[in-house]
Amino acid sequence: MPFFDEIYEDKDIRVVLMRHEQMAGHAAEGYARVKGDLGLCVTTSGPGATNTVTALANAYYDSSPIMVFSGQVPTKLIGNDAFQEADVVGATMAITKQNYQVKDVNNLGKIFKEAIHIANSGRPGPVFIDLPKDVQVADCSLAEPIPENIHITGYNPKEWSSAVPRQINRALDYMMNAQYPVILAGGGVAHANAHKELEELVSILNIPVVYTMMGKGVISDDHPYVLGMLGMHGRKRANFAMCEADVILALGTRFSDRITGDLNRFPGQSDAKIIHIDIDTAEIGKNVQVDVPIVSDLKPALEELLNQLKDRMKNGGIIKSWWYKWIKDLKDSDGIPNVTNTGPHGLVIPEKVMYELNDILEPDDIVVTEVGQNQMYAAHYLNIRKPRTWISSGGLGTMGFGFHAAIGASVAVSETNPEAEVWLVAGDGSFQMNLHELSTVKSADIKVNIIIMNNEYLGMVRQWQELFFDKRYAGTDLACVGPECERNYWPDFIKLADAYGLEGIRVSKPSQVKAALERAKKSKETVVIEVLIEPESNVLPMLRPGGALDSFLSRTREEKSIYDWYGRLPRTDMECKNYCCEIAEEDDVDYLFQWGKKKEDK
Amino acid sequence: MSNSNYPNLSIIGLLVNDSPGVMMKITGMFARRGFNIASITVGHSERPGLSRITIGAEGDLDTIEQITKQLNKLVDVIKVQHLGLQNTTIRECALIKVIIKGHEQRQEVVSIVDLYRAKAIDVSQKYITIEVVGGPRKVDSFIDVISDIVPIREIVRSGLMAISRGKSAITLN
Numbered sequence: 129m130p131f132f133d134e135i136y137e138d139k140d141i142r143v144v145l146m147r148h149e150q151m152a153g154h155a156a157e158g159y160a161r162v163k164g165d166l167g168l169c170v171t172t173s174g175p176g177a178t179n180t181v182t183a184l185a186n187a188y189y190d191s192s193p194i195m196v197f198s199g200q201v202p203t204k205l206i207g208n209d210a211f212q213e214a215d216v217v218g219a220t221m222a223i224t225k226q227n228y229q230v231k232d233v234n235n236l237g238k239i240f241k242e243a244i245h246i247a248n249s250g251r252p253g254p255v256f257i258d259l260p261k262d263v264q265v266a267d268c269s270l271a272e273p274i275p276e277n278i279h280i281t282g283y284n285p286k287e288w289s290s291a292v293p294r295q296i297n298r299a300l301d302y303m304m305n306a307q308y309p310v311i312l313a314g315g316g317v318a319h320a321n322a323h324k325e326l327e328e329l330v331s332i333l334n335i336p337v338v339y340t341m342m343g344k345g346v347i348s349d350d351h352p353y354v355l356g357m358l359g360m361h362g363r364k365r366a367n368f369a370m371c372e373a374d375v376i377l378a379l380g381t382r383f384s385d386r387i388t389g390d391l392n393r394f395p396g397q398s399d400a401k402i403i404h405i406d407i408d409t410a411e412i413g414k415n416v417q418v419d420v421p422i423v424s425d426l427k428p429a430l431e432e433l434l435n436q437l438k439d440r441m442k443n444g445g446i447i448k449s450w451w452y453k454w455i456k457d458l459k460d461s462d463g464i465p466n467v468t469n470t471g472p473h474g475l476v477i478p479e480k481v482m483y484e485l486n487d488i489l490e491p492d493d494i495v496v497t498e499v500g501q502n503q504m505y506a507a508h509y510l511n512i513r514k515p516r517t518w519i520s521s522g523g524l525g526t527m528g529f530g531f532h533a534a535i536g537a538s539v540a541v542s543e544t545n546p547e548a549e550v551w552l553v554a555g556d557g558s559f560q561m562n563l564h565e566l567s568t569v570k571s572a573d574i575k576v577n578i579i580i581m582n583n584e585y586l587g588m589v590r591q592w593q594e595l596f597f598d599k600r601y602a603g604t605d606l607a608c609v610g611p612e613c614e615r616n617y618w619p620d621f622i623k624l625a626d627a628y629g630l631e632g633i634r635v636s637k638p639s640q641v642k643a644a645l646e647r648a649k650k651s652k653e654t655v656v657i658e659v660l661i662e663p664e665s666n667v668l669p670m671l672r673p674g675g676a677l678d679s680f681l682s683r684t685r686e687e688k689s690i691y692d693w694y695g696r697l698p699r700t701d702m703e704c705k706n707y708c709c710e711i712a713e714e715d716d717v718d719y720l721f722q723w724g725k726k727k728e729d730k
Numbered sequence: 731m732s733n734s735n736y737p738n739l740s741i742i743g744l745l746v747n748d749s750p751g752v753m754m755k756i757t758g759m760f761a762r763r764g765f766n767i768a769s770i771t772v773g774h775s776e777r778p779g780l781s782r783i784t785i786g787a788e789g790d791l792d793t794i795e796q797i798t799k800q801l802n803k804l805v806d807v808i809k810v811q812h813l814g815l816q817n818t819t820i821r822e823c824a825l826i827k828v829i830i831k832g833h834e835q836r837q838e839v840v841s842i843v844d845l846y847r848a849k850a851i852d853v854s855q856k857y858i859t860i861e862v863v864g865g866p867r868k869v870d871s872f873i874d875v876i877s878d879i880v881p882i883r884e885i886v887r888s889g890l891m892a893i894s895r896g897k898s899a900i901t902l903n
């Protein structure tokens with residue numbers, strides 16, 4: 129209270145009163161991810177602070193710079209189980225980059241500075257500050273001002289080292305001589321603001337880029353060499369490129385299990401060379417063996433790479449990649465189908481929503497997702513064209529993250545680019561974890577275009593139950609009412625929007641999607657669009673769980689190899705002659721168009 | 731050093747901030763990432779405000795490398811070094827309370843204590859408490875030998891402390 133009292137009349141600070149502290153933390157992260165700078169969340173002690181634990185963990189696993197700053201009982205009561213005391217420093221230890229309890233007001237300024245520096249520098253991450261009541265009101269008697277530059281013994285993120293140029297030189301030897309080199313871009317590229325350098329690199333090398341979910345947006349999906357997301361729910365063409373790669377340049381990624389598939393069979397070409405650039409030493413060699421490890425901030429590392437590459441080109445260097453021969457066919461394959469038919473229940477097929485959203489998306493618009501199928505459809509299909517315009521919970525996969533991150537994102541763009549829209553792709557389950565914040569967007573005049581993909585299920589889990597648990601939909605049916613499981617859906621999202629004074633639009637036919645999106649875009653306020661999605665839609669194809677990057681489950685639910693769709697790339701001139709039409713037989717897309725019809729025939 | 735109590739052991743020396751919760755951050759990192767701590771000791775260092783920790787950790791070299799990297803990431807950890815067993819002196823102290831019956835047994839215990847250059851630090855009619863200091867192998871072997879002669883009532887081991895030989899040191903400068 130003393131803190132809030134202090135800022136009551138401060139016109140420079142915009143306070144967004146969230147309805148729940150977890151959501152305040154996620155909103156801070158949404159803000160931080162759009163701005164590339166610290167997002168702040170302030171809470172009360174005890175339950176207020178413990179409510180932020182999920183938000184801190186989310187920011188920790190996605191390397192987002194946020195600060196949570198909570199009240200605490202007076203110092204002399206700490207440890208006595210006073211009213212609303214909780215050991216939040218203990219509770220947040222494993223999920224913050226650093227945390228503090230301030231015991232002396234004279235340290236407060238230094239600690240804030242230190243914490244902000246730690247959150248923003250190196251590999252970014254969340255920090256937590258616990259501020260006891262008596263310290264909040266104590267008088268500060270600092271003799272000297274807090275130094276401008278903070279030096280913290282024991283904290284020296286390795287942003288550059290003299291070994292980098294030599295390693296880059298080795299990396300270039302591999303990359304220029306490889307037949308099928310591939311760049312794997314992770315979220316680190318966005319953190320380092322190294323997207324321009326990446327784009328320039330691709331324009332010189334003309335080699336494909338695949339990305340992790342966190343790396344979406346670091347290079348435009350429209351770029352002819354960008355093949356899309358890699359991994360479990362990745363694009364076939366991206367996984368194919370990775371399977372064929374003989375050199376992999378990995379930038380700011382941690383090789384999570386979602387993108388490598390079975391580690392014993394990664395990379396696909398067992399003799400492929402891996403170059404890994406990351407600012408976090410501990411990420412290099414953690415999951416995969418690396419041939420050229422480079423610990424550095426990505427921006428100076430890529431600048432060095434570009435300089436050396438340009439030098440080599442000037443001196444007659446040749447890039448030996450063969451990708452230019454096939455990249456167009458590859459990029460043209462595996463597109464997003466415009467599924468105008470309905471499914472067996474006469475409802476909308478999710479691909480249709482993504483298709484229409486792509487059509488209306490402007491490059492500066494921000495897309496935020498919830499977690500589940502909705503997220504994977506968006507990550508798989510949406511064309512994101514700029515860094516920091518794609519926000520999704522990666523490492524932790526927190527349902528409920530999306531709406532609040534969208535609120536933070538909307539506040540951030542309203543400062544920098546008021547023309548840009550914020551789109552939220554939500555699942556009906558996720559949205560029910562956080563819908564109380566409709567009140568926040570209404571009262572704080574924050575605009576988010578909310579698209580609830582209502583498939584009546586915790587869809588991603590139901591998908592696994594359908595595919596791997598014999599269709600036993602235990603604990604995932606959101607439309608099951610009463611012991612007899614009558615099908616009925618609560619809440620009525622349109623009435624709910626109305627209850628908060630917001631417009632709700634229900635879409636039940638594919639033909640209505642476009643108009644609804646346009647209407648939301650035109651509106652001055654948050655609009656809730658509920659799209660009635662064919663309940664048993666699946667995000668397919670996907671990797672078989674535990675399988676390698678080439679082992680798929682197709683839309684027709686058959687076990688397939690990536691090589692059923694794409695022929696192995698030729699490695700010799702002889703093979704090259706015969707390789708023309710082998711690319712991309714899209715047999716399983718037809719399935720989507722036939723899906724509804726097949727049922728009707730029966 | 732392959733040893734019954736410490737197979738596959740590596741020694742890591744750390745210099746850390748002497749502030750509340752630092753031990754918890756370090757042990758928490760081990761627990762969370764599934765690394766094993768065989769032994770951990772902590773005490774003041776040569777510099778006020780900094781503590782010195784010795785961790786005996788188990789695992790292959792890749793694991794130990796991951797451990798040192800992760801420790802390095804903790805803001806309160808100032809320095810981390812994997813101490814090669816060749817160039818490091820390792821010591822452990824153990825306090826062992828044994829039960830004795832009669833004079834003869836006492837004599838026998840005392841002679842073993844002498845042999846190991848250990849010390850009897852508390853002697854009563856039925857119990858002797860022995861202090862033994864040495865490399866972990868010496869302590870293990872002492873315990874083996876003594877337990878053959880008399881029953882052991884209680885053992886308290888300090889855990890390993892390690893310091894590098896010669897000039898090299900884990901200090902601020």
Ligand SMILES: Cc1ncc(C[n+]2csc(CCOP(=O)(O)OP(=O)(O)O)c2C)c(N)n1
Nearest residue numbers: 500501502525527555556557558586587588
């Ligand atoms: C907080 C939280 N609880 C549970 C899960 C496990 N989980 C992952 S996806 C999912 C289903 C999400 O359902 P919905 O939001 O309706 O999205 P859909 O998959 O149907 O698009 C669940 C329960 C999670 N990721 N986060």
Ligand SMILES: [Mg+2]
Nearest residue numbers: 555556585587
């Ligand atoms: Mg759902």
